[in-house]
Amino acid sequence: MPDRSTLLRVEHLRKVYESPTGDVEAIGDISFTMDAGELVCIVGPSGCGKTTLLKCLAGLLRPTSGVVEMDGAPVTGPSPAMAVVFQEYGRSLYPWLTVRGNVELPLRHKQLTRAARNKLVVDALEAVGLAHAARSHPWQLSGGMQQRVAIARAVAYQPDILIMDEPFAAVDAQTRADLEDLVRELHASRTISVVFVTHDIDESVYLGQRVLVLSTSPTWVQEDLAIDLPPERDQITTRALPRFTELRTHVYDQIQRAKRGQAVAPRSAR
Amino acid sequence: MTAYTERIAATARSRTVGSRIAASLVYPLGLPTLLLVLWGLVATRGTSKFFPDPLTIAEAFRETWVGPAFVEDVLPSLARLGLGVAGSIVLGIAAGTVIGLTHWLRELLEPLLEFLRAIPPPVLIPVAMLLLGITDTMKVVVIVSGAVWPILLNTIEGVRGTDSVMKETAESFRVSWWERLWFLVLPAASPRIMAGVRQALSVALILMVISEMFASSSGLGYRIAYFQRNYLIAEMWSGILLLGLVGVFLAVAFGLVERRVLRWYHGIREVNRA
Amino acid sequence: MRVPSTRRLRALRKAVLGVVGLTGFLVVWQLIPTLGLINPSYLPYVTDVLARLFEQLVDLAFWRRLGGTMTSWAIGLTVATIGAVVLGTVVGLVPFLRRATHTMVEFLRPIPSVALIPLAVLMFGIQRQAALVIIIYASFWQVFVQVIYGVADVDAVARDTARGFGLTRREQLTHLVLPTTLPYLMTGLRLAAAVALILAITAEMVIGNPGLGRMIELSRSAGDAAGLYALVVVTGLLGLTVNIAFRFIERRVLSWHQSVRGEEPL
Numbered sequence: 001m002p003d004r005s006t007l008l009r010v011e012h013l014r015k016v017y018e019s020p021t022g023d024v025e026a027i028g029d030i031s032f033t034m035d036a037g038e039l040v041c042i043v044g045p046s047g048c049g050k051t052t053l054l055k056c057l058a059g060l061l062r063p064t065s066g067v068v069e070m071d072g073a074p075v076t077g078p079s080p081a082m083a084v085v086f087q088e089y090g091r092s093l094y095p096w097l098t099v100r101g102n103v104e105l106p107l108r109h110k111q112l113t114r115a116a117r118n119k120l121v122v123d124a125l126e127a128v129g130l131a132h133a134a135r136s137h138p139w140q141l142s143g144g145m146q147q148r149v150a151i152a153r154a155v156a157y158q159p160d161i162l163i164m165d166e167p168f169a170a171v172d173a174q175t176r177a178d179l180e181d182l183v184r185e186l187h188a189s190r191t192i193s194v195v196f197v198t199h200d201i202d203e204s205v206y207l208g209q210r211v212l213v214l215s216t217s218p219t220w221v222q223e224d225l226a227i228d229l230p231p232e233r234d235q236i237t238t239r240a241l242p243r244f245t246e247l248r249t250h251v252y253d254q255i256q257r258a259k260r261g262q263a264v265a266p267r268s269a270r
Numbered sequence: 271m272t273a274y275t276e277r278i279a280a281t282a283r284s285r286t287v288g289s290r291i292a293a294s295l296v297y298p299l300g301l302p303t304l305l306l307v308l309w310g311l312v313a314t315r316g317t318s319k320f321f322p323d324p325l326t327i328a329e330a331f332r333e334t335w336v337g338p339a340f341v342e343d344v345l346p347s348l349a350r351l352g353l354g355v356a357g358s359i360v361l362g363i364a365a366g367t368v369i370g371l372t373h374w375l376r377e378l379l380e381p382l383l384e385f386l387r388a389i390p391p392p393v394l395i396p397v398a399m400l401l402l403g404i405t406d407t408m409k410v411v412v413i414v415s416g417a418v419w420p421i422l423l424n425t426i427e428g429v430r431g432t433d434s435v436m437k438e439t440a441e442s443f444r445v446s447w448w449e450r451l452w453f454l455v456l457p458a459a460s461p462r463i464m465a466g467v468r469q470a471l472s473v474a475l476i477l478m479v480i481s482e483m484f485a486s487s488s489g490l491g492y493r494i495a496y497f498q499r500n501y502l503i504a505e506m507w508s509g510i511l512l513l514g515l516v517g518v519f520l521a522v523a524f525g526l527v528e529r530r531v532l533r534w535y536h537g538i539r540e541v542n543r544a
Numbered sequence: 545m546r547v548p549s550t551r552r553l554r555a556l557r558k559a560v561l562g563v564v565g566l567t568g569f570l571v572v573w574q575l576i577p578t579l580g581l582i583n584p585s586y587l588p589y590v591t592d593v594l595a596r597l598f599e600q601l602v603d604l605a606f607w608r609r610l611g612g613t614m615t616s617w618a619i620g621l622t623v624a625t626i627g628a629v630v631l632g633t634v635v636g637l638v639p640f641l642r643r644a645t646h647t648m649v650e651f652l653r654p655i656p657s658v659a660l661i662p663l664a665v666l667m668f669g670i671q672r673q674a675a676l677v678i679i680i681y682a683s684f685w686q687v688f689v690q691v692i693y694g695v696a697d698v699d700a701v702a703r704d705t706a707r708g709f710g711l712t713r714r715e716q717l718t719h720l721v722l723p724t725t726l727p728y729l730m731t732g733l734r735l736a737a738a739v740a741l742i743l744a745i746t747a748e749m750v751i752g753n754p755g756l757g758r759m760i761e762l763s764r765s766a767g768d769a770a771g772l773y774a775l776v777v778v779t780g781l782l783g784l785t786v787n788i789a790f791r792f793i794e795r796r797v798l799s800w801h802q803s804v805r806g807e808e809p810l
Binding site: 083084086105137157 | 446538
């Protein structure tokens with residue numbers, strides 16, 4: 001087990017969008033902490049502000065109130081210790097750059113020798129199994145492979161924490177299973193902490209060490225569930241475990257309650 | 271024996287290759303050849319002195335443009351055209367990027383640019399003559415002031431339309447301002463910029479010709495107008511032909527550059543079509 | 545209630561900034577001769593130019609010349625459009641013709657229309673026909689190329705379906721080819737309208753047939769700077785009107801179209 005120091009601390013986070021059609025409270029009050037080396041999944045009903053939360057974590061959005069702290073320092077903008085994998089790989093990879101160019105781009109402003117930069121790129125592409133496609137352009141690859149490129153770009157950036165926003169929502173089921181295992185493997189072998197946002201309950205239980213269930217908007221953390229499945233996971237055997245079924249049923253119930261608005265907000269939220 | 275069969279195979283191969291080449295030549299060259307022959311027949315039989323036959327024009331072309339006239343008239347024209355186009359591209363992209371990235375500046379300048387763009391470029395020639403006299407600078411300025419608009423406006427639109435997720439990606443990886451400009455903003459706008467450059471090329475060519483017809487003592491436009499005033503009909507036609515060739519050359523050269531610069535763009539379109 | 549007010553505020557800001565931009569341009573223009581940066585006989589005061597502009601607007605002779613220019617424009621544009629639509633449809637529908645004419649089109653289209661001015665002058669002198677040759681040549685290609693693109697864009701499956709249901713050639717043309725081609729045609733028409741105006745004025749400047757262009761050239765040779773600039777402003781306003789009018793027509797005609805097409809980037 002990696003050390004148990006707190007990596008990410010979110011406290012009373014609130015985000016209100018001001019729009020021409022009136023203010024919208026996307027996030028009501030979210031608090032949680034995450035230790036270094038953890039893999040935390042965040043699930044919630046659609047439209048519950050998952051993407052908003054993630055953008056606040058990544059420093060892409062300024063919260064209306066509350067604090068996001070990374071290693072004890074408040075997050076005020078995108079941090080070099082974080083890397084984001086977006087859901088729309090087609091729009092987050094640059095079609096005019098090669099696969100290699102895309103992975104290399106975020107490294108350009110880091111003070112690295114050419115050789116060191118090259119090593120990071122090659123290493124990251126190998127890690128996601130795309131060493132052979134370095135000279136292709138993203139649009140020549142399948143959707144799953146494109147998302148692998150996006151993951152390689154994030155890995156090469158050498159972040160402490162990887163933030164993934166429904167990264168596999170747009171790929172087919174088989175590819176999705178492969179990519180899930182890739183994330184678990186990268187998490188284990190590279191000691192990167194991962195925040196994984198998804199709307200897929202099975203995926204959250206299969207991947208996570210912890211699952212945060214969010215309520216409907218205005219959002220708070222409805223449940224913080226530890227996933228006590230064995231650390232060695234396998235698409236077939238793990239998913240066949242009775243405990244897996246129990247956990248997914250539990251999360252499913254929580255989300256149904258959230259949708260019906262039956263869940264009770266913690267006292268701190270109101 | 272083997273040599274014999276090989277030879278037969280070779281002739282058979284060359285015949286199919288030959289017929290394929292012939293077929294691929296008939297379509298592109300058939301109609302032009304037909305029209306040229308027709309023109310020749312009508313011109314030799316007919317009485318119109320304004321339409322000399324193609325051979326006379328070809329002869330005049332060689333006599334007029336091959337030799338010192340090429341250095342005295344053609345090269346200066348092309349130099350002015352090249353300078354004007356280069357100036358428009360640099361100015362259009364630079365100003366377009368700044369305006370496209372700055373919201374208030376865009377709102378400030380939009381109506382003004384809309385008006386300036388609507389001025390038919392050739393009316394700028396008398397204005398430029400007034401301000402700058404009959405000089406080479408004047409002609410280059412005229413070309414730039416007419417050809418810059420399509421590039422400028424397309425760059426503004428292209429820069430403004432940069433995809434939001436692409437921008438967020440650059441932001442989240444803390445890509446620096448210059449890198450963002452070079453690796454994100456300009457490539458994303460490049461299809462529109464190239465469309466603007468294509469329009470700018472034809473405007474620039476028109477302005478080169480007109481400015482020379484109007485106010486010059488050398489250059490292609492001047493020569494053609496001179497031939498016409500002196501009733502040198504075949505020479506005039508040869509000048510029109512040369513201008514046509516310049517136009518075609520520019521279009522082909524642009525096509526090659528565009529294919530290279532926008533390879534990714536055409537690639538995506540092909541993938542989407544499949 | 546806040547909805548319209550915010551939106552209106554934003555539109556207001558945009559309008560105010562636009563007016564500020566235009567005013568700023570006029571002020572800078574006024575300052576340049578005032579500060580003596582450029583001799584006023586080369587760059588006259590804005591106030592003088594605007595005064596001349598209003599003088600022109602009440603002058604009947606000015607309107608007659610404007611009428612002359614716009615008549616050439618309208619005739620040229622109409623002839624070019626009709627010719628381009630007929631030829632474009634025929635060539636676009638018949639694959640043999642499309643292949644046979646391809647090189648011809650690729651060679652003729654980039655020829656700058658102004659190269660034909662000497663020929664037009666030889667044939668027609670300084671009459672309107674000389675200007676029409678140039679206008680028609682230039683605007684023809686704009687429409688022709690778009691019509692060919694449009695006809696080629698007809699969906700193969702839709703065409704087979706139409707044939708399967710035994711639609712006559714005429715029915716196919718009105719129900720299938722026309723609707724597909726219309727957006728392309730409107731784009732071509734808008735481009736052609738702008739090009740036709742440019743060449744109508746250019747032809748008058750160079751050839752000397754009566755109209756705004758000739759007036760511009762006369763002002764220049766007479767050294768009447770204020771008059772020249774006033775006419776340049778007029779041509780700008782004219783170009784603006786044509787652009788806006790054709791954009792409006794395009795939107796009206798295509799309002800039925802599911803996707804009122806954005807500008808094709810290429």
